[in-house]
Amino acid sequence: MPQGQPLVVPDDGLTTRQRRNRPLVMVHTGPGKGKSTAAFGLAMRAWNQGWKVGVFQFVKSAKWRVGEQSVLEHLGRLHETEGLGGPVEWHKMGSGWSWSRKSGTDDDHAVAAAEGWAEIKRRLATETHDLYVLDEFTYPMKWGWVDVDDVADTLASRPGRQHVVITGRDAAPRLLEVADLVTEMTKVKHPMDVGQKGQRGIEW
Amino acid sequence: MPQGQPLVVPDDGLTTRQRRNRPLVMVHTGPGKGKSTAAFGLAMRAWNQGWKVGVFQFVKSAKWRVGEQSVLEHLGRLHETEGLGGPVEWHKMGSGWSWSRKSGTDDDHAVAAAEGWAEIKRRLATETHDLYVLDEFTYPMKWGWVDVDDVADTLASRPGRQHVVITGRDAAPRLLEVADLVTEMTKVKHPMDVGQKGQRGIEW
Numbered sequence: 001m002p003q004g005q006p007l008v009v010p011d012d013g014l015t016t017r018q019r020r021n022r023p024l025v026m027v028h029t030g031p032g033k034g035k036s037t038a039a040f041g042l043a044m045r046a047w048n049q050g051w052k053v054g055v056f057q058f059v060k061s062a063k064w065r066v067g068e069q070s071v072l073e074h075l076g077r078l079h080e081t082e083g084l085g086g087p088v089e090w091h092k093m094g095s096g097w098s099w100s101r102k103s104g105t106d107d108d109h110a111v112a113a114a115e116g117w118a119e120i121k122r123r124l125a126t127e128t129h130d131l132y133v134l135d136e137f138t139y140p141m142k143w144g145w146v147d148v149d150d151v152a153d154t155l156a157s158r159p160g161r162q163h164v165v166i167t168g169r170d171a172a173p174r175l176l177e178v179a180d181l182v183t184e185m186t187k188v189k190h191p192m193d194v195g196q197k198g199q200r201g202i203e204w
Numbered sequence: 205m206p207q208g209q210p211l212v213v214p215d216d217g218l219t220t221r222q223r224r225n226r227p228l229v230m231v232h233t234g235p236g237k238g239k240s241t242a243a244f245g246l247a248m249r250a251w252n253q254g255w256k257v258g259v260f261q262f263v264k265s266a267k268w269r270v271g272e273q274s275v276l277e278h279l280g281r282l283h284e285t286e287g288l289g290g291p292v293e294w295h296k297m298g299s300g301w302s303w304s305r306k307s308g309t310d311d312d313h314a315v316a317a318a319e320g321w322a323e324i325k326r327r328l329a330t331e332t333h334d335l336y337v338l339d340e341f342t343y344p345m346k347w348g349w350v351d352v353d354d355v356a357d358t359l360a361s362r363p364g365r366q367h368v369v370i371t372g373r374d375a376a377p378r379l380l381e382v383a384d385l386v387t388e389m390t391k392v393k394h395p396m397d398v399g400q401k402g403q404r405g406i407e408w
Binding site for chain 2: 021028029030032033034035036037038039040041042044045046047048049051066067068070071074075078084085130131163176179180181182183184185186187188189199200201
């Protein structure tokens with residue numbers, strides 16, 4: 001892919017370098033494949049730059065994305081043992097958030113999702129990570145477990161240089177408003193259509 | 205994301221397990237972000253399953269995807285030193301294919317692209333890898349450097365259990381025909397539209 005050129009150079013008082021390095025809110029939405037996969041690809045790249053990566057999975061099942069989790073945890077270990085890349089934290093709702101005392105016992109996903117977002121807000125305020133992967137985070141917003149306006153306002157006013165990528169279908173318009181980069185993944189053809197179910201190594 | 209159920213159960217004489225484990229041809233196309241990123245996310249997942257991963261980058265610049273290359277090479281090293289995951293090979297056209305004697309001297313991208321595809325054909329015939337990432341491979345086909353029908357026929361008749369993911373805009377209809385999974389990445393909103401150029405850690 002050739003390197004792009006901006007269509008317009010905005011009159012925002014920033015230098016090209018300042019503008020280039022503005023932190024991004026990215027949303028991967030739509031019904032197609034690759035929303036989470038691309039977000040974890042971003043996390044790889046961020047790790048390689050030495051960035052502090054925090055992954056927050058808003059999913060019920062603890063088994064979801066085990067492949068990516070395993071890889072990013074190996075990368076986090078390479079950071080600890082050899083000083084390569086950046087540190088990695090991986091938190092998931094499915095088995096109870098690791099920072100929560102109610103770990104493993106909380107069956108109320110609405111409460112768990114709200115707890116997850118509250119923790120992310122604290123981390124954004126203290127600039128804990130350089131890249132936040134909020135995987136499947138559109139769903140708690142869709143289902144009213146997490147307030148979309150609170151998310152949008154928090155993201156729009158976050159301090160420092162923190163990048164955030166949010167994945168999931170049906171991203172709310174208010175979220176797209178504050179996003180810098182929105183990609184919609186559209187399903188053109190899928191093996192499920194011809195009766196083939198997901199398989200190890202491809203889907204997880 | 206909930207686990208999907210096939211809409212139809214085909215009358216193809218295969219068991220669910222056989223059908224599930226059929227190797228896939230996947231195409232990530234469209235003008236949006238995440239085509240290559242999602243493919244490299246797939247490569248992470250494949251590595252974690254112990255699969256043999258082969259990446260072939262059909263790009264001119266040797267600097268492209270350095271982040272992903274670095275990460276996958278670290279993972280490949282974890283395989284060699286600790287037996288974790290699978291082996292990784294990363295080849296790119298930009299600096300001359302590593303198996304070619306003309307390395308670094310070939311300025312004819314059409315010839316280099318044809319050489320790359322010829323090598324991939326040989327590897328597919330001998331079942332060298334479990335996952336092939338053919339990054340930006342739609343372009344050599346679009347520009348006529350590699351014959352689309354040859355690619356389609358070769359993929360459709362490849363032996364064994366070899367998965368192939370091809371990325372790039374403007375995938376040819378003939379390629380989409382033989383693909384099992386096609387995702388189109390659509391640009392909804394991009395920082396370039398408001399004058400922000402690509403940045404380290406996000407774009408590379």
